[in-house]
Each structure stands twice: as C-alpha cells, then as structure tokens.
Amino acid sequence: MEIVNIRIDDRLIHGQVAAVWSLVTKATRIMVVDDLVVKDIVNKEALKMACPKQCKLSILTAAKAADNLCAGKYEGERVFIVAKSPKTIRSLYDAGFHMEQVNVGNMAGKQNTKMIKKAVSVTEEDIENFLYLAEQGVKVTAQMVPTDPVQDFVELLKAAQ
Structure with a gap:
C-alpha cells in the first residue's frame, strides 16, 4: 500500500480531487475520513457519484481508517486520504496511523x-490541531493544486499571528 496524498479539504471529493489530484497521484482508492459523513446517507451517495471511475471509494471513521491502514488492508493500492479538518487528521494520527505529511487544500471561511x-x-482549534501534528513530526504543507508551489503551512500560520 502506498499513501499518495493526505489532504484536508472541506469539500472532500470535488473537481480538484476527482479530476486533478487523483490523476496526478495515480490514486486507485480515495479514502474519505469523517466520523459524521459515515452516518449521512445523502452525503455518502454524493461522494460515490463524485468519485472518479478509476478509484475505489472508502468512507470511514478516523478509528476505522487507522485500523485498516495499520493492518495493511489496502495492499497493492495507491490510497488518497481526504478529510474535512485537521481535527480528523489528528484523530487518525492519535488512533495509530502516523503519517509523514499532510496537504492543506480548501478550508472555507x-x-x-x-x-x-x-x-x-x-x-483556533484548527491552529491547535495543526501545531499538534507538526510537533509530532508531521510536515504540514499548503498546495491547492499540483501545479502550485508547496508552502510550509506552519510558517504561514506563524506569519498570520
């Protein structure tokens, strides 16, 4: 299993993820990690429709995603993980799935x-969660689309304070 991207994007699967990121990363599975979406039938159906045909789709809680990832359930697959918030990524990390890098995409005002x-x-809670991840050694970057330059998100946070 190869994790090809871990992205925070409050839109989850949409044009940029479906049409651009999934192709650039050659993802074979998109994993939506969200404790609320798992229970939302309408949202789940919308995500199924938005998922590119070349990708399998998983919609999981942070705990279940961590269990599956740590158990190597997706052997031979290229997994693209997307979550709405840094809180969810922190939950994934705290549940035992330790990632090297997280890409921050869209987080609407x-x-x-x-x-x-x-x-x-x-x-403020987002900032706390981003800083927590950084303290654990997770590199937090910002990049809206693959052609944009990669920015150090923690430096952007510090500059904004």
Missing part, C-alpha cells in the same frame, strides 16, 4: 475563522 491564505481559513 466561516464564523470565528482567520484567513491564512486564499481559500484557507482556520479556527
């Missing part, structure tokens, strides 16, 4: 958020 860069706004 909402109440009580601070814009860090175009299309990325964070709450």
